[in-house]
Amino acid sequence: MGVMTRPITIFISSAGATNAVNVIDALRKTDIPFRLIGGDTDPLAAGLFMVERGYVLPRAADPQFIPKVLDICSQESVDVILPIYSAELPIFASRKHEIEARGLRICVPEEPVLKMCDDKLSVIGFFERLGIACPKTWSSEEAANERLTYPLFLKHRQGSGSKGALRVESQEDLHYHLTPDYVVQEYLDGDEYTVDIVSDLEGRMIAASPRVRNRIYGGLSTRGTTVYDEEIIQTSKRIVEALPLPGPSNLQCKRTKTGALKFFEVNPRFAAGGLPLAVAAGLNIPEILVRLLMGWELPEVQIRRGVVMNRYWSSQFLFQPEPGGRHEILD
Incomplete structure (x- = not known):
């Protein structure tokens, strides 16, 4: 380096x-x-x-x-x-x-990896082939023609985040909400985690910081707490290195009330909601990525557990000195 x-x-x-x-x-x-x-x-x-x-x-x-x-x-x-x-x-x-x-x-x-990560049904298929525990998942067509046990969870098949996701309690609910762009998953109780990850340029994991999603609003984590969970970290390593996913990524999983760990989503990018928590806990993913790309020495990573993030709205004020001109920050 x-x-x-x-x-x-x-x-x-x-x-x-x-x-x-x-x-x-x-x-x-x-x-x-x-x-x-x-x-x-x-x-x-x-x-x-x-x-x-x-x-x-x-x-x-x-x-x-x-x-x-x-x-x-x-x-x-x-x-x-x-x-x-x-x-x-x-x-x-x-x-x-x-x-x-x-x-x-x-x-x-790589493009094929990005395409797979953007398709929740393909992600579940990848987990199954890798032997990673994951929720039972059906396409909209499969769900419409099978007898299923409720409650269930509906998610858009493509796209990141959980906007549009909803829990359904009955077959009537399912048929009312179900459209071809949804997948249907078994409902998982228990704590939900996001794992913030950075890997080297070949996709070998450097570090991972799991966090509990204590509060979620609009698909984003608005309160989270960093934790240490060796099973989550080692399973995350298997996933990102099997794909592979170089640079920043984040995975989502749940540990059910029976203790079972199930993964269900892969995002090949910086986390939208929890990146500040990872940084505050000692894992500055953007810094590590820039250093990797420049061939510079990497910092020592020591991730603190038990760090809590509370997110809140902040504001930015702009001013246009001349009509039609460029806006500037209002001092």
């Missing part, structure tokens, strides 16, 4: 996303000499006003998304790109070789 020899420039995509703001805050807590450049589709995205320079981007699906990002990186002499939003990851992955050919450093899983 090398040592830091100069300030670097880091580009953060989707700068208005919760994940991005958390990453910016985490990087500000390090001794890495850097300047931050941000991009977002929203000209008033909060993260654009937390970086040295912000740019408005087309949407990730727009053919001009990657060319615009590359133009910005060239103009700002960017060293490292940190993709943030789930929908952007496959776009960056599909152009990774082109990006790296420009001298830029980026960490993103």
Whole structure:
């Protein structure tokens, strides 16, 4: 591993996303000499006003998304790109070789891995093949034609987070809510955990910090507590290294009231809700990722257990000095 020899420039995509703001805050807590450049589709995205320079981007699906990002990186002499939003990851992955050919450093899983992680039914199939305990899961078509035991849990088959997820108590409830874009899972009682993970650029796990999701709002953890659970950590290692998942990722699981541990979700990105808790507990995932990409020495990781996070709303105030002009932070 090398040592830091100069300030670097880091580009953060989707700068208005919760994940991005958390990453910016985490990087500000390090001794890495850097300047931050941000991009977002929203000209008033909060993260654009937390970086040295912000740019408005087309949407990730727009053919001009990657060319615009590359133009910005060239103009700002960017060293490292940190993709943030789930929908952007496959776009960056599909152009990774082109990006790296420009001298830029980026960490993103392979496209087939991203596709599988975005499909909850495929994730369950992967767990089963790996011998990882997981909830019984049915496609919407299977669930509509089987006799099932209630309660059950409905989730959107694709996408991250738990928005739109709901518990159903009867066959009538199931048929009322069930649409082709849902999967149906057995309902798991007990404590729910998210495991914040960072792996090296080949997908070998460096460290993992499990946390109990004490309170959830809108699919995000608003209160959590770090814990030490060797079974969760070792099972997480098996999962991320089997895929593999380089860089940041997070897994979700439940330990039922009978003590059974069951995994049910894989997110190949920075956690949206709990990253600040991992950082506060001693696992600064954005710092480790930047150091990996730059080939720098990694910090010693010592994760504290029993650290509690309470999340709350905060506000940012902007001012437009001239009509039609650029907004600025209101002092």
